[in-house]
Each structure stands twice: as structure tokens, then as C-alpha cells.
Amino acid sequence: MNRASTSIEEVIxxxxxxxxxxxxxxxxKLSPYWAMVSQFEPDLDEHDETFPxxxxxxxxxxxxxxxxxLEAPPQATFDGGMNxxxxxxxxxxxxNNERGANFKFRPGYPNAKNKDTGDLIGGMPTECPExxxxxxxxxxxxxxxxxxxxxxxxxxxxxxxxxxxxxxEWSSIYALELYGRIDRETATGCIAGKxxxxxxxxxxxxxxGRGEHKWDHEDIKGHYEAVSLSPENWQRLLPExxxxxxxxxxxxxxxxxxxxxxxxxxxxxxxxxxxxxxxxDGESPIQWTGYESAVGEFRETVVNALHWAGVDFAxxxxxxxxxxxxxxxQADDAVEVYPNPMPDLEQQTRADAVDQLRGPETTESEWDxxxxxxxxxxxxxxxxxxxAGKSASTVYRAAEKFSDIIEIDxxxxxxRDGVVRDQIETVAERWQAAKDTxxxxxxxxxxxxSPFSRRSEDDDPSALERWANRHGIVVHSTQDPMEMELKRPxxxxxxxxxxxxxxxxAEGSSVPTERFENALIDxxxxxxxxxxxxxxxxxxxxxxxxxxxxxxx
Numbered sequence: 001m002n003r004a005s006t007s008i009e010e011v012i013x014x015x016x017x018x019x020x021x022x023x024x025x026x027x028x029k030l031s032p033y034w035a036m037v038s039q040f041e042p043d044l045d046e047h048d049e050t051f052p053x054x055x056x057x058x059x060x061x062x063x064x065x066x067x068x069x070l071e072a073p074p075q076a077t078f079d080g081g082m083n084x085x086x087x088x089x090x091x092x093x094x095x096n097n098e099r100g101a102n103f104k105f106r107p108g109y110p111n112a113k114n115k116d117t118g119d120l121i122g123g124m125p126t127e128c129p130e131x132x133x134x135x136x137x138x139x140x141x142x143x144x145x146x147x148x149x150x151x152x153x154x155x156x157x158x159x160x161x162x163x164x165x166x167x168x169e170w171s172s173i174y175a176l177e178l179y180g181r182i183d184r185e186t187a188t189g190c191i192a193g194k195x196x197x198x199x200x201x202x203x204x205x206x207x208x209g210r211g212e213h214k215w216d217h218e219d220i221k222g223h224y225e226a227v228s229l230s231p232e233n234w235q236r237l238l239p240e241x242x243x244x245x246x247x248x249x250x251x252x253x254x255x256x257x258x259x260x261x262x263x264x265x266x267x268x269x270x271x272x273x274x275x276x277x278x279x280x281d282g283e284s285p286i287q288w289t290g291y292e293s294a295v296g297e298f299r300e301t302v303v304n305a306l307h308w309a310g311v312d313f314a315x316x317x318x319x320x321x322x323x324x325x326x327x328x329x330q331a332d333d334a335v336e337v338y339p340n341p342m343p344d345l346e347q348q349t350r351a352d353a354v355d356q357l358r359g360p361e362t363t364e365s366e367w368d369x370x371x372x373x374x375x376x377x378x379x380x381x382x383x384x385x386x387x388a389g390k391s392a393s394t395v396y397r398a399a400e401k402f403s404d405i406i407e408i409d410x411x412x413x414x415x416r417d418g419v420v421r422d423q424i425e426t427v428a429e430r431w432q433a434a435k436d437t438x439x440x441x442x443x444x445x446x447x448x449x450s451p452f453s454r455r456s457e458d459d460d461p462s463a464l465e466r467w468a469n470r471h472g473i474v475v476h477s478t479q480d481p482m483e484m485e486l487k488r489p490x491x492x493x494x495x496x497x498x499x500x501x502x503x504x505x506a507e508g509s510s511v512p513t514e515r516f517e518n519a520l521i522d523x524x525x526x527x528x529x530x531x532x533x534x535x536x537x538x539x540x541x542x543x544x545x546x547x548x549x550x551x552x553x
């Protein structure tokens with residue numbers, strides 16, 4: 001879908017709420033780590049001292065150390081594990097410790113081993129350079145402020161702050177959250193709750209890729225609502241998106257029942273956060289140097305969601321509520337604002353769903369499965385089979401045949417998104433009302449004498465003819481045994497799926513299923529080897545390899 005965007009400069013600047021990062025500083029090798037070993041004191045948090053950073057006084061609120069799992073490097077003068085250190089520093093005038101960070105300091109060096117087992121340490125690169133590694137958990141600080149606080153803390157401890165100026169290229173961000181505070185009436189009227197933009201976006205939360213929709217409206221409408229989407233699903237809405245994200249609107253755990261006029265927590269937060277759950281363990285697509293790009297993507301997500309909800313996203317809009325950490329202001333960079341794509345996506349999705357079901361290849365059994373699936377959200381395949389009055393293998397076959405609109409995971413069967421489910425339900429109702437007429441039409445098609453020919457040019461193609469044309473299969477003989485050839489190289493899994501759909505097509509045509517099962521096919525694997533005269537079903541298995549009653553994935 002080609003959609004024009006408008007570049008708008010007057011957009012709200014979001015406040016970083018959380019940054020979680022693993023930083024490596026290697027310019028001075030292990031020197032900063034040994035400096036920490038020398039300067040650390042267990043009771044740092046008991047010192048009644050503050051230190052300046054970015055115009056504020058900061059204080060150490062908690063400190064600790066422990067023996068880590070890393071075996072001492074060869075140059076060390078002691079045996080055992082290397083100590084690790086944790087120091088928390090927050091604004092001295094913040095009683096809730098919500099502006100600051102916790103830093104954990106660990107050594108880094110190549111081929112680090114576990115002190116007890118001798119195995120290589122997991123969770124750090126095998127070729128990690130000699131360095132000090134710093135894990136960061138910050139609240140209400142930007143990336144620049146995180147480094148500034150780290151350097152100021154080091155100086156306060158008598159350590160050269162210059163050690164912590166240039167993170168190594170392997171430094172990465174594993175958590176990132178940005179927010180703005182928005183007035184409650186706007187949040188509950190346009191963003192969260194029934195009819196809000198989050199509910200609308202959630203129509204796509206179980207489409208291709210991954211996603212989820214969570215909500216809690218028990219104490220108050222919009223107490224908590226969140227939609228998480230994988231990158232490919234965000235790209236359906238915003239073409240330049242590349243990160244998995246959760247967009248949410250929420251209240252504090254203890255909801256304020258009255259607006260006193262001076263309590264920003266009466267109002268909602270709208271927040272966008274990086275959703276690491278959709279990436280393999282230990283894998284992060286956000287490099288430390290990619291922070292600004294990620295922030296820009298998060299801002300684009302929030303601004304466009306507000307735009308689709310009809311909410312003014314300008315920094316001087318009266319929808320924004322200032323709090324101790326969020327001060328409404330204009331972002332440094334313009335944002336690409338797109339028209340709401342969801343109405344067009346819904347229309348296209350509905351059309352695609354109908355196209356999937358159109359034609360005589362859709363059997364009565366498959367329709368019964370689809371109708372059963374429209375009752376609620378995801379259901380276990382056995383429940384669907386029982387309601388449809390069909391076997392479990394029929395449910396799996398339908399899911400396989402209509403894989404563009406149905407998915408099955410851990411035995412749970414569901415439509416790929418709510419739009420598809422709604423459209424199928426509408427079509428199913430019409431189909432149910434005209435069921436006898438529809439099946440009569442299917443039977444008339446099935447009466448044709450040959451599955452690969454038509455009596456006249458005016459006749460529609462048979463189910464098997466459409467199947468052959470769709471997959472590029474040449475039929476050399478319709479005499480027993482039928483002889484066919486697939487003209488393109490395919491994997492074993494793909495040829496099995498093609499043959500499965502061919503068997504389904506045969507079941508919807510006049511050809512006896514047994515004739516199709518006994519047919520011979522030539523096909524070429526991805527390795528270039530030609531497989532000749534392979535019987536389609538041999539001893540109850542496709543090509544003698546896969547049971548015909550089991551699903552193919």
C-alpha cells in the first residue's frame with residue numbers, strides 16, 4: 001500500500017521513562033575496573049554526601065558487591081571469582097528515587113570462564129575485549145544524561161570519569177520506554193477503552209508475526225490497555241517501522257478518584273516501549289549508537305496513533321499534563337504523519353478473506369470448521385472439531401489450506417486477526433442460509449468427467465485444473481496411472497503441501513480420490529535432483545514419507 005505522509009515539526013517530545021543497557025568501555029582495558037575495586041566502599045550509601053550532575057545534586061542511595069562467576073584472568077594475582085559492584089544514584093530532592101540510575105560494574109575480557117565449572121561464560125561475547133562492563137537501569141533520564149551521571153558518579157568516587165566517555169560498538173539497549181502524560185478525558189475518550197485507537201490497532205494484534213492485546217477496565221475505563229506488535233505488524237500500519245513495540249495507555253496502580261487540580265497522577269500516561277519478548281534471548285536490535293533512531297521511531301508511533309485517534313499532538317495542546325519528569329515541549333526532529341491506514345487494511349483483509357473461500361475447492365467440512373471458529377477468539381482444535389462435528393485432522397487440514405487467514409499454535413486455532421474473523425462470520429451466516437444451493441453448485445462442478453478438461457470453452461475450470469495451473473503442474477496423461485510433472489524446484493515440505501492441496505482438489509471433483517493417490521509425479525528438489533515417477537500416496541503416506549492424515553507445516 002503506497003501512502004503519502006506529511007512531515008510535521010510541531011510534535012510533542014516524549015520523556016524517556018526507562019533505559020536498560022549493557023555498555024562496554026574498552027579504551028583503557030581493565031584499568032577502570034581495577035579503579036572501582038580500589039575505590040569502592042561497602043557503606044557508600046550511608047555517606048551523607050551529594051555530588052553535582054546536570055545542575056542537580058545526586059546521592060548514592062544503595063551500594064553492594066559480591067563475588068561474581070567470572071574466573072580471574074591470567075594476569076590477576078589471586079584465585080577465585082572477580083567481584084562485581086552495584087551502585088544506585090538518584091536525585092537528592094526526589095523522595096521516590098525516580099530520576100537516576102542503578103549501575104552494575106563487571107570486568108570484561110575474552111574467553112571468560114566460569115570460576116566453578118571452567119565453561120565459557122554465557123551472556124557476554126566470547127571475544128569481549130578487556131574492559132569494564134556496565135549494566136544500566138535508569139529512570140527518567142535520556143541517553144546523554146545516563147552517561148553524564150555515570151561519569152559524575154565515577155568522579156565522585158575518585159575514578160577518572162573519562163573512562164566512561166565512549167562505549168564500545170557492541171554496547172546495546174535491551175529496554176527502552178518513552179512517555180507523555182495526557183489528560184484523562186482524552187485518554188478514555190479517544191485512546192483506551194471501547195472504540196479507542198488501541199482497540200482498533202488490536203484488530204491486527206494476532207495477524208502475521210506476533211502480537212497481543214491486554215486491558216484492565218475494572219476500576220476505571222482505561223486503567224490499563226496495551227497493544228504489542230512485532231515489526232512486520234507495525235509495518236502494516238507505518239511503513240518505516242523496524243522494532244517490536246508495545247503501545248500502552250495506563251493509570252497508576254492506585255487510581256485517583258478525584259481531580260484535585262494539582263495531582264498529575266489523576267491523568268494517564270501514553271507510553272511506547274521496546275518489546276524484547278519478540279526477539280530471541282540475548283538478541284537486541286537496538287545498538288547504543290541507534291538510540292536516537294529508536295526514539296524517533298517511538299515518537300512516530302505515538303504521534304501517528306494520536307493522529308488516528310483525532311488527538312492534537314502539538315506540544316502546546318491542552319491535552320498534555322506536566323509532571324515532575326515530563327514537561328511538554330517540541331521535539332527536535334520532524335515526524336512523518338500518515339493517514340489512518342486501518343480502514344483500507346480492513347477492507348483489503350475482508351476482500352482477501354472472501355477470495356480465500358470463493359470457489360468449489362472449499363468443501364462443506366471446511367466451512368463447518370470455519371463457522372465453528374467464529375465463536376469467540378482462539379480455541380483448542382479439539383473444541384473446534386467437536387463443535388463442527390468433524391475430526392481433528394479436518395481442522396488441521398482447514399488450517400493448512402487457509403493458512404493465509406488461519407493460524408494454529410500449540411493446538412490453539414484462530415483467525416489471523418479480528419477483521420478476518422468478523423468477515424468470515426458474515427460470510428458464514430450468508431453461506432449457512434444458502435447452504436443447500438451452494439453445495440448443489442459444488443456437486444454440479446464435481447460431475448465433470450475429467451478433472452483436467454472441460455466439456456466446452458464455456459465451462460469453468462475443474463478443481464484439479466485450477467490446482468495444476470496454480471502450481472505450474474503439467475499433466476502428461478489422464479489415463480491410469482495419471483502422470484504429472486512439477487516444472488519448478490521445490491523443497492520436500494513444499495511438494496508435500498502441494499500434493500495435500502491436490503488431494504483436497506480431487507475430493508472436490510469427479511475424479512475418484514484413489515486415482516489421484518495412485519498418480520505418478522516427477523519433481524525436482526532444491527538440490528537439483530530429479531525425482532521421477534513418484535507415486536503421490538504410497539502406503540497411506542504422501543510420497544511414502546508423510547501420513548496423509550497428519551498436518552503439514
